[in-house]
Amino acid sequence: MAQFTRVSGIVGLITLQNPPVNALSGALRQNIIDVMERALSDPKVKSVVICGQNGIFCGGADISEFGKKMGGTPLVPLIHSLEASNKPVVAAIEGVALGGGLELALGCHYRIAHSKARLGLPEVTLGMMPAAGGTQRLPRLIGIPAALNIITTGRHVTAAEALQLGFVDQVTDHNTVDAAVKFALSVAGQSMDARRISNFPCPCPSDVDALFEEMMQKVRQSARGAIAPIACVQGVRAAATLPYSQGMQREAELMATLVTSGQAYAQRYFFFAQRAAGRWRMPGGAGWDTSKPRAVHKAAVIGLGTMGRGIAVALVQTGLSVVAVETQEKQLMEAKQAVSGMLERGAKRSGAAPALDRIRYSQNLQAAGDVDLVIEAVFEDMNLKKKVFKQLSAICKPGTFLYTNTSGLDIDQLASETSNPELVVGMHFFAPAHVMKLLEVVYGPRSSPQAVATAMQLGKKMGKASVAVGNCRGFVGNRMLKHYKDQSYFLLEEGATPELVDGALEEFGFPMGPFRMYDLSGIDVGWRFRKEEGLVVPGLASGPSARVRRGLRYSPLGDLLCDQGRFGQKTGRGWYQYDKPGGRVARSDPWLHSFLEEYRAKNGLVARRVDRQEVLERCLYALINEGFRILEDGIAAGPEDIDVIYVFGYGWPKHRGGPMFYANMVGLAKVLERLEHYHQAHRDVPSLQPCSLLRRLVASGSPPINTWREVIKKLHSHL
Structure with missing residues (x-):
């Protein structure tokens, strides 16, 4: 009126x-x-x-x-x-x-x-x-x-x-x-x-x-x-x-x-998807989103590397009093300078005074003893994080929420190190943590609704799209990304070039293709993690065993580049070449193309013509297929949750709505048919085998995406 x-x-x-x-x-x-x-x-x-x-x-x-x-x-x-x-x-x-x-x-x-x-x-x-x-x-x-x-x-x-x-x-x-x-x-x-x-x-x-x-x-x-x-x-x-x-x-x-365009439909869908993801609940459960968050006035951040610094800045900008703990003196001094700079630049943009008085620094974990919640952001190492959680459980006052910034480690293992596992929840920030809009809030089997609600509310206050997800390896975003990455490597083995793969996915709408992304983030990051997992076998460059790990097809291409000291932009060489270490302009590298030809020859691989359509279908449908598995497993409550995660955290083009919406637009039957085609051609890649939920949705007439939650709920009720 x-x-x-x-x-x-x-x-x-x-x-x-x-x-x-x-x-x-x-x-x-x-x-x-x-x-x-x-x-x-x-x-x-x-x-x-x-x-x-x-x-x-x-x-x-x-x-x-x-x-x-x-x-x-x-x-x-x-x-x-x-x-x-x-x-x-x-x-x-x-x-x-x-x-x-x-x-x-x-x-x-x-x-x-x-x-x-x-x-x-x-x-x-x-x-x-x-x-x-x-x-x-x-x-x-x-x-x-x-x-x-x-x-x-x-x-x-x-x-x-x-x-x-x-x-x-x-x-x-x-x-x-x-x-x-x-x-x-x-x-x-x-x-x-x-x-x-x-x-x-x-x-x-x-x-x-x-x-x-x-x-x-x-x-x-x-x-x-x-x-x-x-x-x-x-x-x-x-x-x-x-x-x-x-x-x-x-x-x-x-x-x-x-x-009336498909793009406007996709973006209207995404507008409402953000609201649906905010109304979080445990799949098949009830009442999670009715749990009231606890008021938070003081927080601690443990570990002041790149992620910890960004998280500390985000908390201060939210209005909280923050204790920032870093045990290494050199790292602490560098962090103080970096955090102050970020706060001053943020204040300049907003026209407010930088809230430098809201943050206190310490080298002692005991400084976290009187806070309402802790966000642990130490190096991504399970043993180190377990040690920190055990200490925090003894130091913090009763009822303090213990949150971990991890990109894929088991939340339940960390909770098991504490006397109150219900207080433990994952908060997976994306770098830079004070800028990126996505926050995956990861609940374990023993996480309390209030602990999750408080993390969700805190994310909202930080201006983030908070999405509650279940606990599994890689959670939602990284679990799906693994299959996208795998396909990008397999396509190189079969005859594609980094330029072809990146070009196809950038034309689709990603800000950068996978190989430019690997160079930017550092090829060695995954390599060091794979080494810890026992997946990198030194000196193994050719033969059948070079391309199989734990019974599954594996591409050692990234490992071989790292063996050559090619870590990406930081070394000036990776999948592309750069003018200097730290350079940003990617140029085609003749050495890399010769390296791929030599690798194929050593492993008896015959290069074939790979077109852009195959690049899109292999990379995107493998990722989407894992999205259906995540829905089937109850790790995400609905397709909207996955789409919000991918648009805000992984560069999926917003005008295409998100991976699950895209599957709905392409047609579930088409996605199923192409996955079956590629699985027939690559039997050694089980991730290409169509998920049973996708098959069931197609069998039930490919219902519209806004009804999938109910379909999934019925499927879970029959299990």
């Missing part, structure tokens, strides 16, 4: 009321039209202020209406009616003005924002574009380059930046509605002809074609196959080259194409 009242005698106050974010549903749009007509027909009303209830102006369109026939007045004529008003209309922006909410504000004649408000046009993040005049009005108001930056990225803009750019008229630290009413009184009775943005000329440089060509190249590169950012550039170009009415028509045409 939109409520109408008259304040200060002559100002009509229209309050948007559609909790929680005053989304512009069909009913609300119609209501705004109705109360606006009332305000305009009231001779006592000389100006109008539009605000939102509960300190939020408007979060935009009602996403649940997308793809459906909308009721009520469409947003475009509503905004045109505001702009055409002969009485001044002032938007009082508190909280957020996003998407359609900002477009509504741009239809007003003036905009007053609270200093903590955020504004933006984030439609591109849903595979769409601003379609209520956003691509036409914003460039007319703030210029083409600034408008393109905001529209093609979907980023949120602070009130201070909005004032600087010129799309709000005033910023206040006080009551925004009061400030807007005061402003409305000052402009009452004035002509609004010069305030209608649709009448503004679009400020254009002399060579507008060159500007848009340059911008289109940049956007294509960063979009990695997403079509919405491209459409946004085309929409802004229409503002620069066409009259307003024709530009609006072009905006509508572009939006009509986007809204």
Whole structure:
């Protein structure tokens, strides 16, 4: 609803009321039209202020209406009616003005924002574009380059930046509605002809074609196959080259194409998938997400390597008091400097003071004795972590939650070292921990619901997408990634090159292919781990036994590179060559190609032509197949959990929805058929054998992805 009242005698106050974010549903749009007509027909009303209830102006369109026939007045004529008003209309922006909410504000004649408000046009993040005049009005108001930056990225803009750019008229630290009413009184009775943005000329440089060509190249590169950012550039170009009415028509045409696209469907799915993953529960269980988290005021981080430093920064930025423990003096001094630098840079970006006083450093584990929770982030070694957990169990006060940052070690083994295993939960952060959005919260068989709930809530406060997953080797993300990696190596053995594999997967939308990723993270990281596992056999370079470990097909290619001292970017040589150690620009390496030919010859392998489609199917379907096994095993509660993990943690292109959604879009029967084909050709790779859950879903008619949770629940109930 939109409520109408008259304040200060002559100002009509229209309050948007559609909790929680005053989304512009069909009913609300119609209501705004109705109360606006009332305000305009009231001779006592000389100006109008539009605000939102509960300190939020408007979060935009009602996403649940997308793809459906909308009721009520469409947003475009509503905004045109505001702009055409002969009485001044002032938007009082508190909280957020996003998407359609900002477009509504741009239809007003003036905009007053609270200093903590955020504004933006984030439609591109849903595979769409601003379609209520956003691509036409914003460039007319703030210029083409600034408008393109905001529209093609979907980023949120602070009130201070909005004032600087010129799309709000005033910023206040006080009551925004009061400030807007005061402003409305000052402009009452004035002509609004010069305030209608649709009448503004679009400020254009002399060579507008060159500007848009340059911008289109940049956007294509960063979009990695997403079509919405491209459409946004085309929409802004229409503002620069066409009259307003024709530009609006072009905006509508572009939006009509986007809204029905598979990419928009994927990104709308992902929007709701994030909500589903946040409503965590143990598969087949009940009540987990109703468990109340415990309040946390003080936390400890044990181990200040790369991950520990990032975790400490994330905790401080959340507002907690942090004790950072590192027993090695040199490492501690380096960590102090690094953490202080990260906090200062973060504060500079946010405009706040760096909270350096919230963190205290110690070389003694005893310093963690009075905290509410501990996050252990020592080196990924089970014996070392067991030792730390045993010590923490004796040192910490009763009830302290003991969390471990591990990428795949058994949570239950660590819990067994403590006197209260129910307090132990995994928190798998992704590097850099204070930046990356994903957090896998790993519960063991004895983890208490409250321990999990507290970890989930803490992740949320850090601004992360927290996903609760079960305890198994590699959890969800790394367990699936293993099979993706295996296929990338096997493809090289069979005739592919790193350039072909990377090119295919980057064209699909990954920010980088697997071999560029291995070079970036360090090929030696996995090599050292495989050595500890006994998988690396020194001196074994050829023959049948070189390519089999524990009865399964194994590729020693990465191990052989490490034997040559080729660790990736850090050494200037890996799967590619770099100008210098630490260099970032990957170039094809003739030595590597000769090495692959020699390896194939030694092992009796005949190179064949591998095409890009096979690369995609082998790498992606092997990964997806393991995703179905994870669902079958109850490690993830639903496909949404897996998709959120892969988009936020592993670079899966958001416009493709996530691996399980992608399987649904391709068709489960097609995925099953191709897996069967590749398993027939590679009997020594059991991970290519289709999962029984995939077979059951296909046999039951390939139900839509939003019903899989119920299907899986029924399957579990029959076990």
